[in-house]
Amino acid sequence: MTRTLPDFESPPLTEVALSVQFEPLEKLRTAQVGALWTVFRAQFPRTEDHNPLAPVFERFGMPTTSAAEVRLEMLETPPLPRVWFLNPEGTELIQVQQDRFIHNWRKVGQGDTYPRYEHVRDKFESEMTTFQDVLAREQIGRVVANQCEVTYVNHIVAGDGWQTHSQLANVVTVFRTAYIDDKLQEPEDAGLSVRYVLKDVKGASLGRLHISAQPAFRRPDSRPMLVLTLVARLRPPGDELEHVIRALDLGRDAIVRAFASVTTPEMHKLWRRKDVERS
Numbered sequence: 001m002t003r004t005l006p007d008f009e010s011p012p013l014t015e016v017a018l019s020v021q022f023e024p025l026e027k028l029r030t031a032q033v034g035a036l037w038t039v040f041r042a043q044f045p046r047t048e049d050h051n052p053l054a055p056v057f058e059r060f061g062m063p064t065t066s067a068a069e070v071r072l073e074m075l076e077t078p079p080l081p082r083v084w085f086l087n088p089e090g091t092e093l094i095q096v097q098q099d100r101f102i103h104n105w106r107k108v109g110q111g112d113t114y115p116r117y118e119h120v121r122d123k124f125e126s127e128m129t130t131f132q133d134v135l136a137r138e139q140i141g142r143v144v145a146n147q148c149e150v151t152y153v154n155h156i157v158a159g160d161g162w163q164t165h166s167q168l169a170n171v172v173t174v175f176r177t178a179y180i181d182d183k184l185q186e187p188e189d190a191g192l193s194v195r196y197v198l199k200d201v202k203g204a205s206l207g208r209l210h211i212s213a214q215p216a217f218r219r220p221d222s223r224p225m226l227v228l229t230l231v232a233r234l235r236p237p238g239d240e241l242e243h244v245i246r247a248l249d250l251g252r253d254a255i256v257r258a259f260a261s262v263t264t265p266e267m268h269k270l271w272r273r274k275d276v277e278r279s
Contacts, residue, residue, distance in 0.1 A: 005253060006260035009272035012228075013114050015153040018124040019102040020244050021055060023144040025135070028098050033083050036096065036134050040127070044085035044094060052082045052097045057147055058233050060205045094127055101131055101143075117252050121245065128241055145244050150232045150251035152259065158224040161266050165189030165215040165224050172213050172228070174262050189215040198234060198254055207234030209254050211262060230255045
């Protein structure tokens with residue numbers, strides 16, 4: 001028997017992001033980002049400016065209450081914004097800042113279909129190759145990756161299987177409402193945040209898997225929904241792009257298996273889970 005990844009015909013997936021974080025490229029300024037956009041402009045004709053993301057690292061072997069480690073520096077010049085290059089539909093975009101390169105797929109309309117991880121990964125790999133070529137041509141520097149990140153965002157809308165935010169246990173296996181007395185009524189809403197260490201076959205720590213489930217309301221009809229976010233963050237085994245892709249693949253596998261593990265069999269039926277065992 002061969003173990004395959006869990007698969008769903010109708011998953012509640014609304015966004016996937018593949019990201020590589022690297023040592024800051026101090027020479028990457030506005031003019032160089034403009035040169036980069038000229039290469040991607042035909043496919044991504046729209047741009048937006050956003051605040052840069054703070055660097056985040058997974059650390060082991062020391063006490064910690066947070067997975068985030070932020071570098072605080074006195075900067076002589078203001079930081080470069082995080083620039084988005086978007087396709088006309090807004091379903092795919094590239095994000096660039098001095099220490100981060102990201103490719104996103106997003107579900108914008110009801111008819112948008114997830115193109116599968118392999119498509120998103122191939123796009124990321126091709127765009128990263130182009131990015132590195134521009135860095136070399138403009139003598140900006142080279143990518144020295146220090147963290148890779150895979151993010152899956154799911155919008156689970158109330159309906160069959162659950163109706164209110166208090167019924168988180170109907171959706172997520174790692175939460176249950178059980179009390180030793182009757183002093184508490186049904187909660188108004190509920191959420192959770194859990195972390196797992198990702199390890200290799202020898203038991204060495206590779207990174208972490210972060211899972212959160214938060215109550216929200218869908219726009220425009222204010223229908224209750226749960227935002228289930230899974231983030232796998234790992235250090236790549238080397239500096240080359242192939243090492244980044246290897247880390248992203250590991251993160252994706254961890255997320256897909258975790259999603260199937262922390263959601264209930266009742267929801268799997270609604271999402272039409274396929275068999276995971278093949279002869």
